[in-house]
Amino acid sequence: MAVVTEAAAPTTPTQVRPRRTWVGVVIGALLVVLSVVSLFVGASSDVSIAGIFDAESNASFLLAASRIPRTIALLLVGASLGIAGLIMQMLVRNKFVEPSTTGVTEFGALGMLGALVFWPGMPVLPRMFIVAACALFGTWVFLRIIRNVPVRHLVLVPLVGIMLGGVVGAVTAFFAYRLDLLQALMQWQQGSFATVMRGRYEFVWIAALMVVIAWIAADRFSVIGLGEDFATNLGLNYRRIVGVGMVIIAVITACVLVTAGILPFLGLVVPNVVSIIIGDNVRRSIPWVAGLGAVFVLACDIIARLVRFPYEIPLSVVVGVIGAGLFLWLLLRRRGHAH
């Protein structure tokens, strides 16, 4: 392990180190502030600081049953989606991949449709297993295809992924259309935390577990990011680490899909922003990616709750708009810096 850390360290330019401190402070402060705001923003006006101490009001109940679970779910979903993107980028050695640009999300959605068709009232746990299995299969298919693509151009890899996702998405849409489930499927896929509450968000803790595993295996993913030959030369079991990464990605995708729906761009934008600030060392960037992912989703959900108060707009719309903007900024910025 010591060898690994030393080998990975030089990839991070040392001059960026001073910037890390204030970035950490800003992300930490935003996390706290947005979490508190998230607790006190919502359809019910009962939940306020004064309300908590008022025995008559529903404040404590709503806080425990709805606001705290929603905030925790947002934190964990944001953090884990960022990590899923980061791990995927290491496995594929490409900055522009994440579950939704590699067909993994679409495979998960196909699994969800299957669950809807064959067992409409299915409890969440088996449904999540089916979605995770399909997402895992999707990751495997994508990696197989990428292996056999002769030119690994930076843009070609996500393009292949998006095409794969398009094909799988079309199959899903076809069956959903034939079975008159198109609107139901869209409802399931649309990312939203509006109905998250105590008792129906707990699966995101599994995603949090995946984040912990990713953290433990962080250095190995750094090395995987340097390529198969390099990793094998350093004595790593390349296939096993890739397998662990695939499971992490698939399980996180499945947890988020069954809890909230599809949140596009997040896994792409967050690790890239972190990479610009502190470089590509996975162990060092994991807390930043997790923190920034959580901040991003929290902020978007608060916007989604406030735009049409007391109604909500779908979170995926907000995430999509802001995420797409950030993505464009990343692309243009890269060109400006002649990367």
Place this chain on the structure above:
Amino acid sequence: MPTIRPLSALSLIAASTLVLAGCSSSAADGDASAESGAAGDATQTEETVSFTFDAAVGDPDDPDFEEKTVEVPKNPENVVIFDMASLDTWGNLGGEAAGAPLDSVPDYLSDYLVDDAINAGTLFEADLLAIEAIQPDLIIIAGRSSTQYEALTQITPNVIDLTANGPFEDQLERSVTLFGEILGQEDAAAEALAELQGGIAEAREATEGIGTGLAIMTAGDSITALAPSSGDFSGPVLRGGLVYDVFGVEPVHADIRSATHGEPVSFEFLLEQDPDYLFVLDRNAVAGSDGDAMADVVLDNEIVHQTTAWKNDQIVSLDPAAWYIVFGGIETTQIMIDDILSITS
């Protein structure tokens, strides 16, 4: 519309092929059916019913509306119906449809189709070739299919659009009366209409003084609040809106915008607004799966348990096919009345 021409040519070939096929099996009928367009109509057009409506013409995405008058032949043989509410009324007055968007016909209306009914397309789009092949005497469209008007008039001039452009009750009266005349069932139509009007009045009485209500739709595990129609009824009649518009339920929140699929809301919203009655439309169940359980599962949670509607067992489930797909027609309106009257039992 120049794009129709190659299509018409194609369908002409299709139609004549069919006629030729018909000839081989029964040569005697061959001549008659080949000329059915001219001779057949001449014998039947003695009696017609005149009907005037606003038709959507021009660009389907941004249509203009023109007043059209159609002389509808009485007792037409081949009728294609795109509008489920019309199919309901048509069937209940003794008519049968030779074609409809088959995938969208709810089970309880399938009896009103002839045995070999053709699939006329979807609720939104017409399969012109299939329709032209059966040479319909009358095509009925409304709402979702109203933009198909111009395309369908290439097949027969007898196309009527029953799109709702007024209060639900007027709309119901208009179609029931019209179909009664066309089918020569004026008495039955008047009777059915009187019964429905009585039922609506009874349901209105039942909702008087029950307090506030909120119509919601569950889809997946999310919920949306449904809106009353805008005051002037210029927009389309909205699904859950009928709870307020027709049956007089007092909306719990005044500013629910008229979005066709409602406004996404949280469980907290239900508790904060706390309507006395919740009217639940289960979008999951429209798909035909055993969906009634779905809405129950979505709403069975500790936050909803705190609401007045749950505590007093005042959650009314609305028949999904009736309220979501059909909303209108003789039998469907009766189902809707029964749903509302269930609050008294």
